[in-house]
Amino acid sequence: MSGLKIVVIGGGSSYTPELIDGFIRRAAELPVAEICLVDILAGQHKLDIVADLARRMLTRIGLDSKITTTMDRAAALQGADFVVTQFRVGGLAARARDERFPLQYGVLGQETTGPGGFAKALRTIPVILDICRDMTKICPEAWLINFTNPAGLITESVLTYTKVKCLGLCNVPIHMKMTIAKLLDAKANDVFIDFAGLNHLVWGRKVWHRGIDVTASVLEKMQDGAALTMKNIPDLKWDGDFLRSLGMVPCPYHRYYYMTDSILAEEQAAATTGGAGTRAEIVQAVEENLFKLYQTPELAEKPAELEKRGGAYYSDAAVSLISAIYNDKREIHTVNTVNQGAISGLPTNCVIETNCVISKNGARPLTVGTLPPEIAGLVQQVKAYEMLAVEAGVHGDSNKALQALANHPLIPSVRVAKQLLADLLSLNAAYLPQFKD
Amino acid sequence: MSGLKIVVIGGGSSYTPELIDGFIRRAAELPVAEICLVDILAGQHKLDIVADLARRMLTRIGLDSKITTTMDRAAALQGADFVVTQFRVGGLAARARDERFPLQYGVLGQETTGPGGFAKALRTIPVILDICRDMTKICPEAWLINFTNPAGLITESVLTYTKVKCLGLCNVPIHMKMTIAKLLDAKANDVFIDFAGLNHLVWGRKVWHRGIDVTASVLEKMQDGAALTMKNIPDLKWDGDFLRSLGMVPCPYHRYYYMTDSILAEEQAAATTGGAGTRAEIVQAVEENLFKLYQTPELAEKPAELEKRGGAYYSDAAVSLISAIYNDKREIHTVNTVNQGAISGLPTNCVIETNCVISKNGARPLTVGTLPPEIAGLVQQVKAYEMLAVEAGVHGDSNKALQALANHPLIPSVRVAKQLLADLLSLNAAYLPQFKD
Amino acid sequence: MSGLKIVVIGGGSSYTPELIDGFIRRAAELPVAEICLVDILAGQHKLDIVADLARRMLTRIGLDSKITTTMDRAAALQGADFVVTQFRVGGLAARARDERFPLQYGVLGQETTGPGGFAKALRTIPVILDICRDMTKICPEAWLINFTNPAGLITESVLTYTKVKCLGLCNVPIHMKMTIAKLLDAKANDVFIDFAGLNHLVWGRKVWHRGIDVTASVLEKMQDGAALTMKNIPDLKWDGDFLRSLGMVPCPYHRYYYMTDSILAEEQAAATTGGAGTRAEIVQAVEENLFKLYQTPELAEKPAELEKRGGAYYSDAAVSLISAIYNDKREIHTVNTVNQGAISGLPTNCVIETNCVISKNGARPLTVGTLPPEIAGLVQQVKAYEMLAVEAGVHGDSNKALQALANHPLIPSVRVAKQLLADLLSLNAAYLPQFKD
Amino acid sequence: MSGLKIVVIGGGSSYTPELIDGFIRRAAELPVAEICLVDILAGQHKLDIVADLARRMLTRIGLDSKITTTMDRAAALQGADFVVTQFRVGGLAARARDERFPLQYGVLGQETTGPGGFAKALRTIPVILDICRDMTKICPEAWLINFTNPAGLITESVLTYTKVKCLGLCNVPIHMKMTIAKLLDAKANDVFIDFAGLNHLVWGRKVWHRGIDVTASVLEKMQDGAALTMKNIPDLKWDGDFLRSLGMVPCPYHRYYYMTDSILAEEQAAATTGGAGTRAEIVQAVEENLFKLYQTPELAEKPAELEKRGGAYYSDAAVSLISAIYNDKREIHTVNTVNQGAISGLPTNCVIETNCVISKNGARPLTVGTLPPEIAGLVQQVKAYEMLAVEAGVHGDSNKALQALANHPLIPSVRVAKQLLADLLSLNAAYLPQFKD
């Protein structure tokens, strides 16, 4: 076959048209022969809807890449060049539980951060390791582009426990870049950000516009109403004194750490009867509408409504990364990869999110050096949590699980950590084979 | 003069008889010519009481070491061999404020940990640096044994910003050793603990009894009622599952991190009208009684009542350390000193609390290596706070001060950090010359 | 002035037409208003010759960049954007001495490596620090592109002891790339080499052709007659077994370490009466001819004969680097810059030669990680020598000087190191103000 | 059995009476029930002689420890508490070859350093790993005290490739301490040396006498005729300027690195017909006489003649180390153990020789920190050689073997390294099963 085979696991996701749109926009540099959408039986209906829309999109533009669908993952992986994972174990229902169960203990409920993210990690690790076992056998040379959350922690599981070539990807860095470019009224390509940290805990240590350091100016603009957030994160204003004293640009997710009390209050209000519901619950409605829309036979483009779903620039990040690998571009992308000493003070083998030069051989991080104490401690504390979470998730080790939660900065005591752990193990029992003996 | 000159800054403290008792018990190995008690004018009355008691103690035992008192620190430092700092800037009144002001924000009030400890650090740093300037001029070869809290952070200020030879000392490690020996029904000398961490954040990574690893057994006994605490820390029970999953012995102060919610509840109850009052308020009463007792002309020993004050084994720790230096003993003591790479993942130049070989040339830490993630993150996060606090305290930098508080694991949000900072700068204005421009 | 001012210190060098040629070829992307050639009084004649040729070159191509000359360095630095240093303290005569004096002790004589390079470093350090003092006052925002050898060590002196923005540059990496591209019959742009090490001690850890690892194939071709050397290094054949066991591409200068005995024999033969003379002596003749040629009024291009001089691709490396900075290109160049943790096992603050992303803000090294023992030890040993040499050169410290030589892997004993040191201090006394008390 | 079982592998060595003497002198603190001397069939005659002498020594002093002998190593290891390895694969004949074969290439021939030591390592590694396999099965709790050379490298093989509890021991540090005490006319117990480095490459970074830094004075005395060497190392004088510039005390073996040319000349002279012969050849004669002497029925003490053999203080080092372990003494001994970060700039997992606190649980190194460049480079280069040598020796990997030799600072070129490798593989073929396919 001349041309690439892209396998999308979780292909029935409402995000897929976004991804297809990305491949369309980069068709000139990325010769895609086949995009194989894989999902599980329960998702077949959505998968068919999405596949049909994808085909209409390609037809409209005159591309002859083939869209295929299957529930047979092993078959899909035959001949794969890139495997994109965007699946969600337990679906939005599980996410909704993740968002609700911590609230009763006065702890944030969030998809990727805190106990919710921890539950998601435990559900996801067995599945991603299983995918990797298949890839090792069937397509050992293929690249895994992991978008499944919590992306840093899942990527660390893959890179620690398998031989699969994997990059972890998140749209937060590109989202920050685009938003900051807007703040600066600048072209995105003229803005460069020195990102470093962990997934959903990444700072822009410096922002340059055409090589001029504009960090201070960005920080001023960020507090002047422009809040630089994302669809799925409450749009709370940043404190000007704090930003100035920090001297670096926090990512939208940092609100969970820096504004814990305010966000918790918002979440609790939303979660009460009569409230707006949690983010997952809102998204469920958005999704339903999206899938209705996707079935419109006339629709042959990514619909504008998709933007409400979140995940902006996801396809840009993913497809441009795939192109940088395929075309050996040696461009700088912000991805999750092994530290290797790039950030001093973090273990050499852990996964970080940072600027990397991307080539056919993957990612090589730019050297970051020592993080200043303003951010070093939080990064190290969250990485300790992540390392414990990976051990807990891979080995089904409840001691590590308790330590993971007790080490999470958003969990106020061991007592609460124990309760959260008991709850999440019970709520997710169906998805946690590793914790059955 | 043949014999050592010991200078005690904060000599009017109620602890001083404890210290004198220590010198008496080690008189055979430590030839002390003079113990010079230094205090400030406001403390002169207490100083005289304590000095008289000290003289009676020495007379009773037949030692001819001289007890002198002065309010002229520079004069005191002339010819000093060891300088012991146990002063408290602002006295118990300031400590009582430290313990109360965070409570309204739902944050712990504690003498050395959290915003209270931060306020104490800001008050203490200008004074300790001033003492060090004097020492550099007057007695550059003398050793500074710093007992003033927060001891780790104050020692880091001294070792970063002065050339003074300094060891930071705390009675927590020796207290843990004695308590664990009791738990094990063993002789203290047969117990050895592999301590590592920071001041008031130190773990016993392993406990050996005559070389046999008894850590698991100690952890079991710790939850069985024996709570291993200290006079000034609420005696909350440890959770057995947690201790087992940790596999290391936390120090009594870890309760503030691991049982934050329960301790906060206790503190809030004590601080309400009709409650027992904060620890400082209780101590104030204890102190008054102690000083009455000290004036009893018949009293020529350390009174049993002193134990209620806390600080058990303080003199043992301090005097045995001084003797190990003086006699070039190469014994292992647990002190605060520069990391130098002993703990990987912490800055080379920061101060840690760990087992060290003590000689006439000070402390050389035993190599610890990489801390496991169960404790690494918390140590790193608190060290980041401490480094920021040192910068804030030395330079009067309110940006660093805000970042210090925002990085403290016990402070739930930037919003609260800002309020705490405003309050503490205002409450302590009289003691913070570095924050006046 | 619209357009850049480039100051070339050592502007009267025979290399300058090469550099001018580089600016001509990149005129479209680099708007140069003035190239100011600076030299010392003794070099005025050559300076004028070179400047005239440079002007003819620019005129021929129709560029209106101005060529100016001066012996007043401070005046030259006014308004400078880039300062290129290619001076040689003591000229070729000093180099000839460097190449000869070690031979009698059975030690290699080489311009940049071993005792010859050490002598050159001692002569150069006072001058470069003087230049940097001027730059700090006169053009603190200008970039110093240091080509003066030993480039790594000189760059380390600048970056350790001054605030000047400096990158150290050598044509070895680009030379290796071009030669390897030829070996592979490939386009240079399709070849990428993972360089890491020190100046004149850099390895290509991997060679990729369009992203495919071709290292093994390059190593095979290197022994098959194609010796991958440079003009100034004897063209000795590489041993196939050795290259295979190394698995990395050594640089031409590695011959001095890996083939010490053979090169010494060649050098000793060349240095005897009737021999070809040392490299400097040969170059002296080449230079004389070059300068005759440069005076030909019809000559308005870089003459082909310049290639014999060595320094191939020098202008390419230098001008493309300047352009990458000026245009904020974020391209990868191989330069000498501060380690910052890029190579584990070397001091954080030392200077290494490695692949860096170049922007308006200088160089950020790609993370290298831990070097394998096949090369780590040699790199660390030579870096120890360099650090000692910097201390010796900056402070005129003869203890450090003796230790530097005793630590150099090419010097067989302390006895010889002492003799070499005595000789070189005496031979270079006129250029070593720092060693006079 | 009440009392310890000590197994001595290579028990027929002429050193054994020294070891027995050590156990006798520490009988009060070390209750030895049995000393089991193990050797190979070819050594049975010597073994019997030594065992008889050992029995007479114990009888004379009235100790009832049992001396047993066997050629069945597995049987010997049953119930072992400590296993001391002092065997020599290939005997003195192999050592004599090690000392001679490099000389023709102008390279030092030495038992433990350079190509001779490398050959010895290759012969020894398969045997020690075999012993360790037995120990793991038969006496997994026993301690291996490895005295077999090259002790650092062999200990690294054991600690990298087996689970055996092992300390590597050498008499160089204790020898330096005793000699320096003599130089200072001081009691040995009053002298403390801050040792750090690798086996046979260890420096005394500071010497203290009763806590006073006397390093400079020791260095002065060392050049004043007192040469501080050992029986097996030529007694060449140290250069005063060099010692002063170094500021640290080199070990006797450093002569091979710092005085390479002079030692080589001595060795070559000794090795020519009519010369004194190599050290092994001299030792062979000493040994013959010793064994004659050992057979004297009246002899019931360690004979004075044993001192000529070298190995002074060996028994002191070994038996006091065993006692420190057995009695959980927490004394400081200088041993070979895993770095763990004690010396920055060396791999965490490599073996170093340094001051350690010794307890029932083995050795914990005192933190050394960063080595100064005066010694860092040599340590790192030799460690790189050692790591390659371990790989070569364990896996029979001739690529690693060539790289090991090419990286050794005493081998002047790859050409010579190849010749040395060919020679040593051929000369030692009978002892290198790992290099047969």
Ligand SMILES: [Mn+2]
């Ligand atoms: Mn994300």
Ligand SMILES: [Mn+2]
């Ligand atoms: Mn304390």
Ligand SMILES: [Mn+2]
């Ligand atoms: Mn060069």
Ligand SMILES: [Mn+2]
């Ligand atoms: Mn030895």
